[in-house]
Amino acid sequence: MQTLVILFFLAQTVLCRVAYNLESDRSNEELSLEAIKEIQQLIEFTKKVDESQEPVPKLLQGPLRVSERDVHLYVYNRNDQNGKKIALSEIGEIKLLTAFDTNLDTVFVIHGWLNTFNSTFNNVVNAALLEIRDVNVISVDWDNFSRFSYFTAYLAVSSVGNFVGKSIRNISEAYNYPLERFSLIGHSLGAHICGFAGRYVDGLVSSITGLDPAGPLYYKALPNNRLNVNDAQYVEVIHTDAMFLGTNFHIGDIDYWPNGGLSQPGCDPSFGSCSHGRSFYYFGESLVSGSNNFVSTECKSFKAYEAGLCQNNTIAFMGGITYNETLTGDFYLITNKTSPYGLGYVNLPIDT
Secondary structure, eight states: OOHHHHHHHHHHHHHHHHHHHHHHTTOOOOHHHHHHHHHHHHHHHHHHHHHHHOOGGGGTTOOOOOOGGGGGGEEEEEEEEEEEEEEGGGGGGGGSSSSSOOOEEEEEEEEOOOOOOOOOHHHHHHHHHHHOOEEHHHHEEOHHTSOOOOOHHHHHHHHHHHHHHHHHHHHHHHHOOGGEEEEEETTTTHHHHHHHHHHHTTOOOOOEESOOOOOTTTOOTOOOSSSSSSSSSSEEEEOSBBBBTTSSSSSSSEEEGGGGGOOTTTTTTTTTTTTHHHHHHHHHHHHHHHHBBBBBEOOHHHHHHHTTTTTTTTTEOOOOSOOOOTOOOOEEEOOOOOSSSBBBBBOOOOOO
């Protein structure tokens, strides 16, 4: 335990320093060598906790004091693409205060660390959703915590997720609106917020799409503290930065691993937020151009996939607005290094 506590304080220092580096990385500039070393220390801490038989340090378990006043919702659909801001306390009047339409399905979109409701992730996903289908899009803004150190944001995740889950339940009860008509999409820490929100309503929401769920401080052995397969009727996950800012283990009903889930083509392989962000660019493109442009194959590893050993296995279309809930497992694909990213059907192995 003493070793883990020492590593924890090292990791917390690392996180505060990396926050500054990532803040300057929003334009997809790569992190400094110093920041890379710091992230690697954090990853090592997470790995040691996950592999240890010792309990997780209590400092990593207690939620931060978060008030409903710290979280806001922005409601959009085709009748109001500029959106209206409401407080969580106003959720029971969402039809009066916004363009929310009970005849439409509803999608919650939840940003991650160092982002806001108006981040690139939200803009890409919101625009794509409304382009292909008239739905209620509700962007959750929790930047009162997400804009600070990773550790602060991490501690806020469970509370923010529970607030979102409570909002879902309140809408459902106020308007006799079925829980099955809600879907959630989250990037990075936002993916884990989706998990807590879905769990709050007993996993009855239609689906959760986790876009490169955050990896640091999230443990395979503790599914109730992160997004997991039971948080919705169907959970799909797209991994694009495993082993660094994203998780490196199977989480959902179906997990997609484009390019092996590691450094993405067109991104500096040394490190940075570029690969982490590719998850939502892939997803946004799959909505607009069609998920059949992202043909994935079930396989035991990316190496086997690249070698063409899985050609006769089940295929699945990554992303898109609909899903086949009978498909489960790990699926692999390759993408282009620039937009458009989807390559459709690819014959493997590719001669080089």
